[in-house]
Amino acid sequence: MNHLFSSFKHKGLDLKNRVVMPPMCQYSVTAKDGIATEWHYQHYVSRAVGGAGLIIIEMTDIEPDGRISDYDLGLWSDDQIPPLARIVDACHLYGAKVGIQIAHSGRKAQDAAIPVAPSAVPFDENSKTPREMTTDEVKQMVEKFRMAVRRAVKAGFDTIELHGAHGYLIHQFHSPLTNRRTDEYGNELTKFGIETIQAAKSEMPDDMPLIMRISAIEYVEGGYGMKESVAFSKQYQLAGVDMFHISAGGEGPIAAWGRPGTHAAYQVPLAREIKHALNVPVIAVGRLDDPGLANAVIGNEDADLVAVGRGMLRNPYWGLEAAAVLKKETAIPKQYVSGFPGK
Template identity: 80%
Template sequence: MEHLFTPFHLKGLDLKNRVVMPPMCQYSVKDKDGIATDWHFVHYVSRAIGGAGLIIIEMTDVEPDGRITDYDLGLWSDDHIPAIKRIVDACHSYGAKVGIQIAHAGRKAEDADLPVAPSAIPFDQNSKTPRELSTQEVKDMVEKFRLSVQRAVKAGVDVIELHGAHGYLIHQFQSAFTNKRTDEYGQELTKFGREIIQAAKSVMPDEMPLIMRISAKEYVEGGYGINESIEFSNVYQKAGVDMFHVSAGGEGPIAAAGKPGTHVAYQVPLARELKQALKVPVIAVGRLDEPSLANAVIGNQDADLVAVGRGMLRNPYWTLEAATILQKETVIPNQYVPGFPRNN
């Protein structure tokens, strides 16, 4: 039976276990230039030493005004490649595989003088009203995603993740709640995401998997649900997505009627439904910090990989501790062996 420490294989990606460090913004760029710093290096490499099978570097943006804040990572220039490569190479040396999340914040770009979006609809009453992208600008944006993916490949990553969740630009285009366009990108809500997928695949090695993070449910009146997300994910899968990272929400203020519960694993049913409907590998995420729970998600075949976010922020060695608690075999660095009890 599969469990959290069973190896996982997808195309050219071989993981030693099913534990994923999901992308979590650090807002730690020093000079607003988008270049990763020593903080990012220590942050990611410590989780590789801590046993994670796959580390996905945080939301990394395709243009300066595509960042949530000016302190986010970027890949709009070749100048960004060396710092990312340094992180990737070090993580590889400790047995972890590395992905990177390529994104654009769209209307949620807080520090942009004038954010851009599919339609001129602000995120909330405290946000700037974005400028609607022209049709040509949308096509140019697809090219910016392609170039950023190409740079990520040059940096040596093992997998690419496109950020189509949490109310950012791809999500904004695929949602009728935020996309009120009348051109081709409004008539076909998945067109923008589909073209980005195809552009990304054009510069990725054939054996490199493409992950897409989606919000499988919108917690806002008039938002889409799991049935709609299965439909657009089917389009994305046919365009070239190999795995989905299943989250939810982020498109607007969460209405009381649709507010998700605070219980653990509240997003796992969404991952399970998508996995079963499309026969596609999925990553489950959301309050899965308890090792026995994370293990059950794999053992019950609800998901193929489990992303542990807050748990890894608290403890870089979460994976090593989980193996000890679950009495599963994993490689503990020799320097740290005295700190872990032997499995019986």
């Protein structure tokens, strides 16, 4: 039976365990030009030392105005490649594989003078009203995703994740709440996502898996649910997605009637449904910090990988601690062996 510290392989991605550090923006004030800094290096490499099998670098944007804030990372310039490559190389030294989340925040770009989006629908009453992109601008955006993925491949990443969740640009296109266009990208809500996936795959080695993060449910009145997310995920799978990272929400203010639970593992059923509906590997996320619970998600075959976010923000060595709690074998740096009883 598989468990949290059993190995996992899909295409060319070979992981020592099933512990994932999900993308979490650092909003580092030193990253003004979208370039990874010493903070990012220490932040990610420490999690590799701490036992994570896969580390996914935070939301990294395809153009300056695609960032949530001016303090987010970017891959719109070749100048941004070397600092990311340095992080990848160092993480590899400690046995972790590294992915990167490529994205555009669309209408949620807080520091853009005028954000762009599928339609001129603001996020909320306190947000800027975005400008609806022309059809040609949408096609140019697909090209910007492609070029960002090309740079990520040059940086040596082991996998790429496209951000299609949490109300950011790809999500904005496949949600009827935010896509009110009348052109080809409105007539077929998944067209932008499909073209972006195909563009990404055209730049990736054949054995490199493409991950897509999705919001499986929109917790807002009139939003889509599991039936719709299963349907669009099947289209994305046919376009080239190899693995899905399952989250929820993010497209707008959450109405009281649809507020999700905050209990442990509240999003695991969403991951399980996508996994079995598509027969595809999935990453589960959402309050899975307890090692026993994370292990059960794998053992019960609810998901193939488990993402631990806030737990790894609190403890860079969550992976080592979890292995000790579960009494599973994992590589412990020799400098730290004396801190683990029985080693």
